[in-house]
Amino acid sequence: MKNPYKLRVTLLLVACMLVSGAILTKAAMVQIASNPRLAQMARRQFQSKVLIRPRRGTVLDRHGEPLAINAEISSIAANPAKLVNKRNLARLLSKAIDLPYAKTLQRLQEKREFIWIKRHLTEAELTRLRKWHIIDTDGDLVEGLWIVRESKRVYPHKELAAHILGDVNIDLEGLEGIELRMDERLRGKVVSVSAVRDAFGRPTFIDAEAAKDVQDGEPVQLTIDASLQFAIEQELRTAVERAQARSGSVIVMDAVNGDILAMANEPSFNPNLKGTPADKRRNRTVTDGYEPGSTFKAVLLASALSKGMKLTDVIWGERGTFTVQGKRISEAESHEKFEWLSLKKLLMVSSNVASAKLALKIGADHYYDTLRAFGFGSKTDVGFPGEISGRIPPKKAWQPLTLANIGFGQGVLVTRMQMLRAYAAFANGGWLVKPRLFILPEPAKPEPPKRLLSQKVADQVTEALESVTSKDGTGGKAALEGFRVAGKTGTAQMVDPHTGAYSRSKYIASFIGFPVGTDRKVVILTSIEEPRGIYYGSETAAPLFRESLNAVAVRLGLPAEPAEIDTRRVLAAEKSSAPAVQDQLDLNQAKPIPAATAPAHLTWNSSSSEGQSVWRMPSLAGLTAREAIRVLQGHRFKLEIQGSGIVQSQEPIQGSLLSENDSVRLVLAEPQ
Structure with a gap:
């Protein structure tokens, strides 16, 4: 009889051999034979597409000063499938990088191969990651985690020109301001390339040939002068605080070529910090409309003169009150009982009744x-997103009361940029210029200035505006010693959004003007919104104009004793029966910053670990104190000046590195 156990063992061995053969056959088929499904799984596990982002272009001021740059920063990412002990890791991460524990654990438990844990880590957070041994002494991380090096947008001057620059999101996409307007140029070309991933899911090898197609963003150069912008922002901040106002704005423009040299708003914000309320980020100079009030009377005078009237023509002032279609128009002050007023004096005393x-x-x-020719009701196309066109009522809807109200600046909606451009025409001899914010990129087809007023009319309006800043005018506090100043005050009531009527407590005070007789034609607008206490433009916006003009004079080197040639030209034009019309606007009047300041300038070097900008010191030897201050303006250095004359020695010396709040000492002596 056969042994039953031997038979069972034999059958078991045969079964094992069959199973082993099947396994080997299947393995051979997997290894040798083509299987599209498995091949796709392998490709999905080890191959992927990676987006390579280019470096975002820099934003520079007119002299090459960096206003928006890029800095390398660390972010932490993970492959949740590779992580172990996720609860303990979530607890450590939440302590190290200040994230809620529950939210961190939820992210680590996601069924994905890549997640961001936190973008843009600070040095303090990286230090805590090392302290909690998430990053070891060799720089390696816990399995499944890795550090990603990214670019971060940095604004080295912080609040400087913040409303112009705007900001970007965490992926370096423009959100506001120039960052949004020029986003396509700044962001460059993003390329998707093939990459091979390691066991942790991290990209290791990429298609180098395809990566060559990445194009870094191109720079954008603004017409803004960073040093002047800094000085204007300081003066505006002081004026708004003094008036306890809600907000304020200042614009400085070259009246000949339209270059915006400074554009400031208060309150401001630091674009390096996220979460600023929208009300602080708004560039009020182009996005907000307002009724211009008495500053509009200069446009009215230009319209009258261009129709053939003269500065000596007179209008009866009705002793303070005037009725149109049953509505009473009165002067700003009840004690003002004007009788006969010449057109020139109308502007000097700012009569509402005579203007109506x-x-x-x-x-x-x-x-x-006239209003349409000046560009009211249309955008200036300065190149800033969010600019509004304002509103001029349709002519067919104009009643006598409409016309009378618009005469003294009510019933129309304008922007500060539109008003500035209108006054530039008075300063440059009658030309309407297009405001310009960009040097790079250059416009494909520059828009030439348009003849708006004759030279004679522009000069006559300027003469009347000069009388405003005399001791008998409403704008005396705008006058700056050593300069002839032409300009106009404005105090406009704001409309109460709840009642739809003019408010008796909310006003916009403004002043628009320019120095007369200087080689450099510059026009300045200042406005203070909702000042408390004394709210008149003559008491709030006019002093701000004076300080702004002083900053412009220091920065641009405007002479304190204007030439007499302009006065002779005005007198000659008045005596001539034919208007003195120039054939074209002399762009040579748009002069650059004086050459004396050009050789010496601070150059940006890097950013410190605390986020402070680091600059390389130039040589200031041979400069006057004023010229040296021009070079250092726009930075928060502690400046100490000893002696008088020209700079003989300096600390730090040329080539040294210095950060914001560092001290700079200059020793001056009279030249031998």
């Missing part, structure tokens, strides 16, 4: 055409 009567005398057709 002058508008009625000019007529709706001519005055409407």
